[in-house]
Amino acid sequence: MSTPIDSTKYGPWAVIAGGSEGVGASFADQLAAAGLNLVLLARKPGPLEETAESVRRTHGVEVRTLSVDLTDPDAIKQIAEVTEGLEVGLLVFNAGANTYGHEFVTGDLEKFGKVIDLNITAQLELVQLFGAPMKERRRGGILLVGSLAGFMGSAQISIYAAVKAFCRVFAEGLWLEMRDYDVDVVEFVLGVTRTPAMARAGLNFDIPGMHVSEPEDVARQAIAALTSGPVQIAEGNEKAVSIRSGIDRHKLVLGAHEASKKMLPPSHDD
Numbered sequence: 001m002s003t004p005i006d007s008t009k010y011g012p013w014a015v016i017a018g019g020s021e022g023v024g025a026s027f028a029d030q031l032a033a034a035g036l037n038l039v040l041l042a043r044k045p046g047p048l049e050e051t052a053e054s055v056r057r058t059h060g061v062e063v064r065t066l067s068v069d070l071t072d073p074d075a076i077k078q079i080a081e082v083t084e085g086l087e088v089g090l091l092v093f094n095a096g097a098n099t100y101g102h103e104f105v106t107g108d109l110e111k112f113g114k115v116i117d118l119n120i121t122a123q124l125e126l127v128q129l130f131g132a133p134m135k136e137r138r139r140g141g142i143l144l145v146g147s148l149a150g151f152m153g154s155a156q157i158s159i160y161a162a163v164k165a166f167c168r169v170f171a172e173g174l175w176l177e178m179r180d181y182d183v184d185v186v187e188f189v190l191g192v193t194r195t196p197a198m199a200r201a202g203l204n205f206d207i208p209g210m211h212v213s214e215p216e217d218v219a220r221q222a223i224a225a226l227t228s229g230p231v232q233i234a235e236g237n238e239k240a241v242s243i244r245s246g247i248d249r250h251k252l253v254l255g256a257h258e259a260s261k262k263m264l265p266p267s268h269d270d
Helices: 022-033 045-059 075-082 109-137 158-181 196-200 215-224 238-244 249-263
Strands: 013-017 037-042 063-067 088-093 140-147 183-190 231-233
Touching (some): 022 215, 037 045, 045 063, 075 109, 088 109, 109 140, 109 158, 140 215, 158 183, 183 215
Parallel strands (some): 037 063, 140 183
């Protein structure tokens, strides 16, 4: 199935941060099907190379890979080197994740800092690295993958929820700044999605009435939403966003907390 994307505007190269599995692998497959060459970034070299080889074999595009921890101080330097000389027309930031869940006041500040570094610092650095040339060329796209967590504070993941709220507001401002230069910006907000990372985290996907998205579906929706920024929501999560945006925060936060306890495994300290 072809992907409805203008490869002349968003090509010839796309960079996908978090491009090894789950939603990232679906982005890679669908963008390659549209004819874009890819640079895939992820921590784990095994899944990264498996996705790259699959995309090369299936779609015949060029794929470069870099196994990198985006929280490392020299990560952006490594990415700049591997993409040197490439015309990157699309940045997909799919790397934001919660790397540490814990009650805040007794938690490890250094580990909380890693959550901030991955979701905020690395994202900002990549947007500057690839966004400035897009502005100069007056074409391109920036797709930031957001989370429903960013619409409400949550126990044990208070820092992750807060950084996701930051990213949504950042996307709105970036969209305003880039729209006059014909660079599309959208944050595409995911709800519960059936990914390998969520399965490893022990998420319960079988709660009655809970909407669960599939990676290939949300990747397709996100790509289609590129021209509809600044913020779009994965199908099936609109009602949840509307509820979480209400003004009676006391009842909303407590209600969501009780619901989340049914979905998440018991918390632990490491």
